[in-house]
Amino acid sequence: MMQEQPVLSIRQLSKQYGDGCTHCQHEDMKLEKNFCPVCKTVYACRSVSFDLYRGEILGIVGESGSGKSTLMKSLYFDETVTSGEGYLVDYENGHNNIFTESSQMKRHIRNTILGMVYQNPMLGLKMDFSSMSNIAEKQIAAGNRHVRQMEERSLSLLQHVKIPVHRSKEAPKNFSGGMQQRVQIAKAMSNNPPILLLDEVTTGLDLSVQADVLDLIKSIQRELNISMIVVSHDLAVIRMLADRTIVMLNGEIIEHGLTDQVLEDPQHEYTQQLVYSLL
Amino acid sequence: MSAVPFALLDEQSKREIRRAILKGIAIPGYQVPFASRELPIARGWGTGGLQVTLALIGKNDVLKVIDQGSDDSVNAVNIKKLVTKTTGVQTTTRTQDATLVQSRHRIPEVPLRADQVLVLQVPEPEPLRDIERSEFKTKRYHAEKEYSGAYLMLFEQIMRYNQTSQGADYPVLVNGRYVMNPSPIPRFDNPKIHQSDALILFGAGREKKIYAVPPYTNVESLAFEDYPFVVEQFEGKVCRETGLSDVFLDELTDEVTGETYYVCNDTSYMQEILQQKVAAK
Ligand SMILES: Nc1ncnc2c1ncn2[C@@H]1O[C@H](COP(=O)(O)OP(=O)(O)OP(=O)(O)O)[C@@H](O)[C@H]1O
Ligand SMILES: [Mg+2]
Ligand SMILES: [Zn+2]
Numbered sequence: 269m270m271q272e273q274p275v276l277s278i279r280q281l282s283k284q285y286g287d288g289c290t291h292c293q294h295e296d297m298k299l300e301k302n303f304c305p306v307c308k309t310v311y312a313c314r315s316v317s318f319d320l321y322r323g324e325i326l327g328i329v330g331e332s333g334s335g336k337s338t339l340m341k342s343l344y345f346d347e348t349v350t351s352g353e354g355y356l357v358d359y360e361n362g363h364n365n366i367f368t369e370s371s372q373m374k375r376h377i378r379n380t381i382l383g384m385v386y387q388n389p390m391l392g393l394k395m396d397f398s399s400m401s402n403i404a405e406k407q408i409a410a411g412n413r414h415v416r417q418m419e420e421r422s423l424s425l426l427q428h429v430k431i432p433v434h435r436s437k438e439a440p441k442n443f444s445g446g447m448q449q450r451v452q453i454a455k456a457m458s459n460n461p462p463i464l465l466l467d468e469v470t471t472g473l474d475l476s477v478q479a480d481v482l483d484l485i486k487s488i489q490r491e492l493n494i495s496m497i498v499v500s501h502d503l504a505v506i507r508m509l510a511d512r513t514i515v516m517l518n519g520e521i522i523e524h525g526l527t528d529q530v531l532e533d534p535q536h537e538y539t540q541q542l543v544y545s546l547l
Numbered sequence: 548m549s550a551v552p553f554a555l556l557d558e559q560s561k562r563e564i565r566r567a568i569l570k571g572i573a574i575p576g577y578q579v580p581f582a583s584r585e586l587p588i589a590r591g592w593g594t595g596g597l598q599v600t601l602a603l604i605g606k607n608d609v610l611k612v613i614d615q616g617s618d619d620s621v622n623a624v625n626i627k628k629l630v631t632k633t634t635g636v637q638t639t640t641r642t643q644d645a646t647l648v649q650s651r652h653r654i655p656e657v658p659l660r661a662d663q664v665l666v667l668q669v670p671e672p673e674p675l676r677d678i679e680r681s682e683f684k685t686k687r688y689h690a691e692k693e694y695s696g697a698y699l700m701l702f703e704q705i706m707r708y709n710q711t712s713q714g715a716d717y718p719v720l721v722n723g724r725y726v727m728n729p730s731p732i733p734r735f736d737n738p739k740i741h742q743s744d745a746l747i748l749f750g751a752g753r754e755k756k757i758y759a760v761p762p763y764t765n766v767e768s769l770a771f772e773d774y775p776f777v778v779e780q781f782e783g784k785v786c787r788e789t790g791l792s793d794v795f796l797d798e799l800t801d802e803v804t805g806e807t808y809y810v811c812n813d814t815s816y817m818q819e820i821l822q823q824k825v826a827a828k
Binding site: 371372375394397398400401404405408409413414415416418419437 | 678687691693695698699702703705706707771772773774
């Protein structure tokens with residue numbers, strides 16, 4: 269059987285804040301967690317590699333500061349990676365490293381192949397603009413110049429994420445946290461991207477609202493066969509959504525596998541602590 | 548105490564401003580930074596336009612200054628005084644007689660010629676400013692011709708008011724490359740920038756930017772496929788004084804009767820039409 273080609277392949281992705289020094293650039297560098305005590309450089313992501321397949325949900329868990337958001341922002345080009353390679357099957361057939369493309373090309377990739385839902389809705393939405401405009405923004409960025417078309421698309425997406433039509437022209441700043449995340453999801457989906465990136469979408473929401481948003485994500489994945497990367501430090505969320513799971517610690521992947529395996533039979537000491545402390 | 552130099556600014560400053568102007572002409576619609584000088588007029592009162600005027604003006608120039616269509620407003624008069632005091636040049640209110648026109652918020656009704664220069668005062672040169680506060684980022688957007696923010700502003704207006712509500716300073720695409728604020732002229736004046744015979748210069752004193760639209764440049768107001776750009780419509784309205792209808796009109800209220808009426812916004816043009824009517828009688 270031929271191995272299916274991943275929709276996204278990440279190889280050796282590293283992101284550091286700071287220039288490093290002789291102390292921390294040494295082979296067996298002595299960091300305090302992800303941080304060099306001498307020059308204060310933060311190694312937020314260290315040599316991260318993984319594949320994402322068509323239609324699957326890949327979970328990423330890890331404690332606060334382990335580099336999950338940095339990884340997501342790097343994939344969405346909000347942050348420039350320090351080094352590493354990334355390949356998208358929907359971009360140049362996976363032949364070009366997306367991280368070394370021009371900023372115009374990166375913008376094109378971001379607007380047509382990727383959708384992002386941020387941990388903090390302030391980062392993903394223009395709080396003073398109508399929800400319709402927020403969703404249209406990505407379509408405009410992708411080159412659409414037809415108001416009615418974009419309006420129809422935005423309305424149907426808002427319906428899909430269960431925002432009442434009569435509130436579609438309201439600004440997200442008037443919305444509850446759960447609604448804001450729904451608008452973000454609608455915006456992320458506006459150009460029908462094959463890949464969605466979701467960073468802690470349910471953190472800070474009431475439990476019942478969380479369940480609704482998770483159901484929505486699950487249904488989108490089922491109906492549209494979109495690939496997703498879902499970041500959470502809540503194992504219950506990962507258990508419910510993710511087919512495969514990656515565990516991060518101090519910027520590194522320390523364990524990965526099928527979600528059930530990782531959660532039932534964790535190999536790494538840290539994952540064991542993480543899983544058993546929650547039982 | 549040294550004597551005040553011709554046109555107030557020292558030669559060094561004028562040269563620098565002229566260099567910025569030349570660069571602006573070479574890259575139509577591109578905002579060229581310049582070291583805005585202190586002038587005996589507060590920033591925000593046309594100091595950008597004034598510096599462009601002072602850098603360009605020569606002894607044989609004839610200057611016209613207008614403020615929202617009027618030659619007699621305090622602001623226009625002050626600018627005229629400052630320039631004539633330091634240069635001795637003649638001023639005029641007739642657009643046809645001017646070689647240099649400095650204006651705030653209007654382009655004259657009388658079409659400008661190739662031997663004339665129009666200088667527009669600019670409060671905010673950055674068309675993406677309402678979308679992005681960071682100058683670093685807006686500069687990048689221009690460099691990458693990334694103008695979705697400008698369209699998003701218009702889209703939001705359509706969502707809210709069912710039409711683009713932006714009356715003045717409606718953004719334009721210059722020479723197919725740079726999106727530019729045309730200064731707070733009414734949309735009515737935007738088409739006059741397109742393929743203009745005259746050179747049009749823009750000066751922003753507070754924001755320290757100069758930009759230009761050279762003669763015969765394509766200038767297109769931004770629009771959507773299904774929401775084309777439209778100028779202000781004065782359907783069925785005419786100037787009470789002249790009967791003109793193809794000009795930009797001001798809406799006024801008669802203080803005695805409380806009735807609304809309309810007059811030409813460009814007062815010198817209105818005067819000229821009125822004089823022609825008197826002469827014809
Ligand atoms: N702009 C920045 N400058 C310096 N350090 C940063 C910056 N952004 C993030 N970091 C650091 O990078 C590391 C990873 O942060 P990141 O936000 O990716 O963690 P996370 O796994 O998303 O955490 P959380 O669960 O709290 O959201 C942290 O040590 C953080 O302090
Ligand atoms: Mg995070
Ligand atoms: Zn170091």
